[in-house]
Amino acid sequence: LERLQELHDEAAAQIEAAETLNDLRDVRVKYLGKKGPMTELMKGMGKLSGEERPKVGQKANEVRESLNSLIDVKESRLEKEALQEQLKAEAIDVTLPGRPVPRGGRHPLTSVVETIEDVFVGMGFNVAEGPEVETDYYNFESLNLPKHHPARDMQDTFFVTQDLLLRTQTSPVQTRTMEEHQGQGPVKIICPGKVYRRDEDDATHSHQFMQIEGLVVDEGIRMSDLKGIFATFVKEYFGEDREIRLRPSFFPFTEPSAELDISCALCGGEGCRTCKGSGWIEVLGAGMVHPNVLRMGGFDPEKYSGFAFGMGVERFAMLKYGIDDIRHFYTNDTRFLSQFK
Numbered sequence: 001l002e003r004l005q006e007l008h009d010e011a012a013a014q015i016e017a018a019e020t021l022n023d024l025r026d027v028r029v030k031y032l033g034k035k036g037p038m039t040e041l042m043k044g045m046g047k048l049s050g051e052e053r054p055k056v057g058q059k060a061n062e063v064r065e066s067l068n069s070l071i072d073v074k075e076s077r078l079e080k081e082a083l084q085e086q087l088k089a090e091a092i093d094v095t096l097p098g099r100p101v102p103r104g105g106r107h108p109l110t111s112v113v114e115t116i117e118d119v120f121v122g123m124g125f126n127v128a129e130g131p132e133v134e135t136d137y138y139n140f141e142s143l144n145l146p147k148h149h150p151a152r153d154m155q156d157t158f159f160v161t162q163d164l165l166l167r168t169q170t171s172p173v174q175t176r177t178m179e180e181h182q183g184q185g186p187v188k189i190i191c192p193g194k195v196y197r198r199d200e201d202d203a204t205h206s207h208q209f210m211q212i213e214g215l216v217v218d219e220g221i222r223m224s225d226l227k228g229i230f231a232t233f234v235k236e237y238f239g240e241d242r243e244i245r246l247r248p249s250f251f252p253f254t255e256p257s258a259e260l261d262i263s264c265a266l267c268g269g270e271g272c273r274t275c276k277g278s279g280w281i282e283v284l285g286a287g288m289v290h291p292n293v294l295r296m297g298g299f300d301p302e303k304y305s306g307f308a309f310g311m312g313v314e315r316f317a318m319l320k321y322g323i324d325d326i327r328h329f330y331t332n333d334t335r336f337l338s339q340f341k
């Protein structure tokens, strides 16, 4: 009987000390299994006296039941703990913010072109595009720049062959569009696109840049139409409280010609670094289409008149975003580009 009690206490202690379900199973096999001490004891029952045998048998059953219930209790506790551990490990915090998905973005020049296009399309302009490799005729001659004109100078232009070149402005698209109209107005287009100049790159000059030119040809087009279109464009693009002014200028393809200034947004016209103290910022060039250009485009200058303009896209982007070096647009540095997502 003492032996049975010893066994019970020994096993109970190991059950209590068990840390995993495996430890517990080992204790059950060790004490209650076929080769365990309990079985050994039961084998010895035969040698006991008549009065002792039932007592030992009963004690043995009590020990076995007690150990089984101790094991069951411990087992369910270990299983509960294991489940708690698993739940904690696999817990998902559904309130966490989603992981950002890396995504691309528009190039700043693309978004400036699209914004300016929207304004002019809103005023009834169509968008026209054309080839970047152009003939000498469309890039120069049709724009009233006859052979040997200084603007054709080799130093400014990338020539592919004697007659083929990289366009220095998007004006050829306007000539091509006029030709397609067979002398019938109205023409009302803007021509965005890449242009190329054989020039040393620096903070404000790039050998490749973008332009948006425009052309309106119809009967009775006047300088006031030109001014009206720009008044609307500048207020929509640069803000309602911007003022505009036209300064006389010269271009071979327009007569009279002008340059358009807008009042400086930073100093409101007092003068600052951005507007070099003048209070005004030049944004584009324009003028009434030269009669020779109309004629070469197939329009009768006695019947039709028109105005045209040209603007540098990088200049608009640099004004809008406060960028100080034009080369940022073309070096594909994601530290620069990712600011415009």
Ligand SMILES: Cc1ccc(OCc2nc(C(=O)N[C@H]3CCS(=O)(=O)C3)cs2)cc1
Pocket: 143, 169, 171, 172, 174, 175, 210, 211, 212, 213, 214, 215, 251, 253, 254, 284, 285, 286, 287, 289, 290, 293, 308, 309, 310, 311, 312, 313
């Ligand atoms: C048939 C045709 C007739 C006339 C045309 O006149 C296009 C014009 N461009 C300008 C002008 O100032 N352009 C510059 C602005 C900044 S820039 O990008 O460096 C080029 C004035 S009038 C075009 C096509």
